[in-house]
Amino acid sequence: xxxxxxxxxxxxxxxxxxxxxxxxxxxxTKKESYRFVVVPKVVHPWFxxxxxxxQAAAAAIKAQTGSSVEVVYSAPQSADVVQQNQIIxxxxxxxxxxxxxxxxxxxxxxxxxxxxxxQNVPLVIFDSIPPEGMAIPYIGSDFCEQxxxxxxxxxxxxxxxxxxxxxxxxxTAPNHSIRAECHRQVFAxxxxxxxxxxxxxxxxxxxAQQQAAAIMQANPNLKGWVASDAAGPIxxxxxxxxxxxxxxxxxxGLDNLPEMLDMxxxxxxxxxxxxxxxxxxxxxxxxxxxxATGAKVPGYLDTGNAFLTKENVGG
Amino acid sequence: xxxxPTQTSAVAHLARSPLAGVxxxxxxxxxxxxxxxxxxxxxxxxxxxxxxLAFVGLITIAQSMLMVLGELDLSLGVIGxxxxxxxGILMVRLGFEPYSAMLLAILLGGCLGLLNGLxxxxxxxxxxxxxxxxxxxxxxxxxxxxxxxxxxxxPRDVHYLGRGDVLGVPVPFLIMLAALAFAxxxxxKTPFGRYMYAIGNNQAGARMLGIKVDxxxxxxxxxxxxxxxxxxxxxxxxxxxxQPSIGETWVLAPIAASxxxxxxxxxxxxxxxxxxxxxxxxxxxxxxxxxxxxSPYWQGxxxxxxxxxxISFDAISRRYLRRDA
Numbered sequence: 001x002x003x004x005x006x007x008x009x010x011x012x013x014x015x016x017x018x019x020x021x022x023x024x025x026x027x028x029t030k031k032e033s034y035r036f037v038v039v040p041k042v043v044h045p046w047f048x049x050x051x052x053x054x055q056a057a058a059a060a061i062k063a064q065t066g067s068s069v070e071v072v073y074s075a076p077q078s079a080d081v082v083q084q085n086q087i088i089x090x091x092x093x094x095x096x097x098x099x100x101x102x103x104x105x106x107x108x109x110x111x112x113x114x115x116x117x118x119q120n121v122p123l124v125i126f127d128s129i130p131p132e133g134m135a136i137p138y139i140g141s142d143f144c145e146q147x148x149x150x151x152x153x154x155x156x157x158x159x160x161x162x163x164x165x166x167x168x169x170x171x172t173a174p175n176h177s178i179r180a181e182c183h184r185q186v187f188a189x190x191x192x193x194x195x196x197x198x199x200x201x202x203x204x205x206x207x208a209q210q211q212a213a214a215i216m217q218a219n220p221n222l223k224g225w226v227a228s229d230a231a232g233p234i235x236x237x238x239x240x241x242x243x244x245x246x247x248x249x250x251x252x253g254l255d256n257l258p259e260m261l262d263m264x265x266x267x268x269x270x271x272x273x274x275x276x277x278x279x280x281x282x283x284x285x286x287x288x289x290x291x292a293t294g295a296k297v298p299g300y301l302d303t304g305n306a307f308l309t310k311e312n313v314g315g
Numbered sequence: 316x317x318x319x320p321t322q323t324s325a326v327a328h329l330a331r332s333p334l335a336g337v338x339x340x341x342x343x344x345x346x347x348x349x350x351x352x353x354x355x356x357x358x359x360x361x362x363x364x365x366x367x368l369a370f371v372g373l374i375t376i377a378q379s380m381l382m383v384l385g386e387l388d389l390s391l392g393v394i395g396x397x398x399x400x401x402x403g404i405l406m407v408r409l410g411f412e413p414y415s416a417m418l419l420a421i422l423l424g425g426c427l428g429l430l431n432g433l434x435x436x437x438x439x440x441x442x443x444x445x446x447x448x449x450x451x452x453x454x455x456x457x458x459x460x461x462x463x464x465x466x467x468x469x470p471r472d473v474h475y476l477g478r479g480d481v482l483g484v485p486v487p488f489l490i491m492l493a494a495l496a497f498a499x500x501x502x503x504k505t506p507f508g509r510y511m512y513a514i515g516n517n518q519a520g521a522r523m524l525g526i527k528v529d530x531x532x533x534x535x536x537x538x539x540x541x542x543x544x545x546x547x548x549x550x551x552x553x554x555x556x557x558q559p560s561i562g563e564t565w566v567l568a569p570i571a572a573s574x575x576x577x578x579x580x581x582x583x584x585x586x587x588x589x590x591x592x593x594x595x596x597x598x599x600x601x602x603x604x605x606x607x608x609x610s611p612y613w614q615g616x617x618x619x620x621x622x623x624x625x626i627s628f629d630a631i632s633r634r635y636l637r638r639d640a
Contacts, residue, residue: 043611075611080564082550086367090605093360107467107556111478171463 027295033068034061036098036288037091038281041127041173042079044203045257046230046277047102050126053281054100060282061289071285072096079170079203081108088112098122098288100281105174106131122291126280128175137291139283139301141275146305147179147228150252150273151186153307154224157250157270161192162223165215167199167208167236169229176203179228179254196222201232205259208235209242216243223249230255233272237263256306261313272308279303333585337576337592340625344599352606360602362485366553368598369487372591373546374562375569375576376491376498377539379590382573383502384535385515385582386442388431390450392565394540395547396558397457398424402548403466403557406473413473417552421544427453428540432533450566457559466557477553487549491591494542498587511535515582572597575626596625 038054040047051073058069074091076083081104089112091099099121103109110131116123117134125138154164166183169176180198187193196219199211208231216222216239225240227233233253237260240249246268253260253272263269280303287297332338348355374391381388398420405416431449435442479486502508513521514528522528546565551557569590570580576593578585600618609617 037608072608073611074605074608077611077614078564080560081554081558082370082561083564085554086363086601087605089363089366090360090602093354093357093363093602094606094608095354104560105465105556105558107465108554108558110555111474111553171458177463 025294027290027293029292029294030065031067031097031292033070034097034289034292035070035072035094036100036285037072037074037094037096038100038284039084039087039091040073040075040102041084041104042203043075043077044230046255047075049256049277050102050281050284053278053283054285055281056278057282057285057289061285069285069289076104079104079173081105085109085112089115092116092119092121095119096121097292098124098285100124100126100284100288101128102126103128103130110134122288124284124287124291124297126284127275127277135299137287137297137299137301139280139287139303141280141303141305143175143178143275144182146254146273146275147182147226148186149305149307150226150254150271151183153271153273154226154250154252155186155190155193157252158193158223160190163194163196163219163221164224164226165197165199165212165219165222166195167201167212167225167227167229167232169201169203169227169232171200173203173229176228183226183228201227201229201235203229203231205231205235205238208232209238210235212236212239213243216240216245216249225249225251227254230257230260233269234259234263237268241268256308261308264308264310264313267310270309274306274308276303276306333577334589334592336628336630337589337596337625340575340628341592341595341599343628344596344621344625348599348603348606352603354606355603358483360606362480362483364598364602365488366485367601368591368594369485369491370546370550370553371565371568371572371598372488372491372594373494373542373549374565375572375590375594376494376587377542378569379573379576379578379585379587380498380502380511380535381442381539382570382578382580383511383515383582383585384532385518386435386532386536387446387570387580388428388442388536388539389446389566390427390431390453391539391543391569392562393450393453393457394424394427394543394562395550395565396560396562397427397453397547398544399547399551399561400457400461400466400557400559402551403469404460406470407466407468407557413470417473417476417548420548421541424544424547425537425541428543429533429537431540432536435536436529436532461557461559463559465559467555469551469555469557471555473552474555475552477549477551477555487553490545490549494545495587495591502586507531512583515579515584517583568597569594571622575622596622 054071058071061069074087084104123136125136127140130136168180187195197215201208225236236251251269253269256274260272290297377391402416402420405411406413434445510526510531550561572594573590576589578590600621604614
């Protein structure tokens, strides 16, 4: 009996390092294939760039590990939280290895996120923040800082004086309303700057163009524009060109859609403060993959903002 | 091959039913989806479809009742959204007991429906045109009240109505079934329902027969509004927040579902059951598009094509069944 106990003790002693190394082996779980689902807010060119980044990450993981990685991009046709939840719930039914989501409304998406957690599906949130009290890794850039970069640039170009206007995006979208508020904060710091009008474009280029045209008609002394969504500056730029005010009205845009870059190249827009959707998509997939391998991931990953001017947007 | 008299009678009965075509189309889409996707028939996925169907289904029931009368109410989705927001305000900001708040919001939905009905009947306005206007007013009121920001902090007591299930069947789906049973009973088994079909077929003729046409139209508008309000407050219970965007996508789908389900836009033909079958087809299409990972840019084409196929299949199968009978 004593011998048996000794053997057992020795076995346990030998097993300890093995157990310990197993515990240390976070991130070593490997699968032959992974399938991740990316659900953005809505069908939109900005999210196409997120998808491009996500697909690039899938290709990178495959090249480095040999595992096949499929990224399924499933976008709601309208920016409606009910429709988005329906897509999330249906995607969960396919038992994916991970879900990357841009939440339309964190509190409204909570029930679907809780269901995903109940099913142990790894989650990553990009371009938005998790619902209060839910520990989900999230990726994004500082929306307020992005807006402040644009507003400060406009103040600088105008020499701290003049009438300006702000184009809001979708009033119910938190990132759009944060940007609009941060524009206001910067302008309020400069006595010479007067915000004479605010438009709402509902993330539509056409609406932005109509609103901007009307606002410039009503405010002939308007000197500058900032926007709160990606569609806004493109519509504003069109309105500036149509009104023949290029060079008289300064536009500091937002984000890096191809039309925005063209307007910077053509001199319609001075510059743009851009979040980096490709990076958000890329790192969303990377964090999902890391979670699927059992690795720990950071709670927040900042992909930063880029300031785009004629000098750095390229030909 | 010879068929027995019982088989012949069953086929004849099926052929006579106006629901035969849409039911077969639904069954075919359901079967194909189950055969193609291994995920489709899982209990979780079926509950996802049922839960999604519940909310649009309620609006579809309301819309199909109005369509039988020859009316259309484009503000039903917006009424649902406004009632959801009002229930949230009553519960969270004004401290009302949650179930009382929901009930009041449903009553408000009924009142807004009555308002639509009153304007249609008294001012002799076209319901389609009028409700484009009232949808703007109700939607605007929603934005004024919320300023576009969701009302959070909905008491957890009511979440069960939106998120809970009974033996795996989502509660909102059961509520939708109850509403469907009520609407079907009223429309197919009561004089009131027969009057609705008479009005839809020939409003002037119905008046000559002594049917209180305007009273019935008014009442149906009111009931439709209340059902829309019910959908809105249930969605608040589902989300746990009162979203100003609730109901934005409940405009065209219920009309499409009703038409797919055999409800004539000119009135007098169809039933809520057919409309719900139509809504079921749309709900399954929305689900399988995600299960199959269809590109978002192809979704419109795919879902549109399936709807066209479903309607065609409905028409062809009806013709075939009639000939066989």
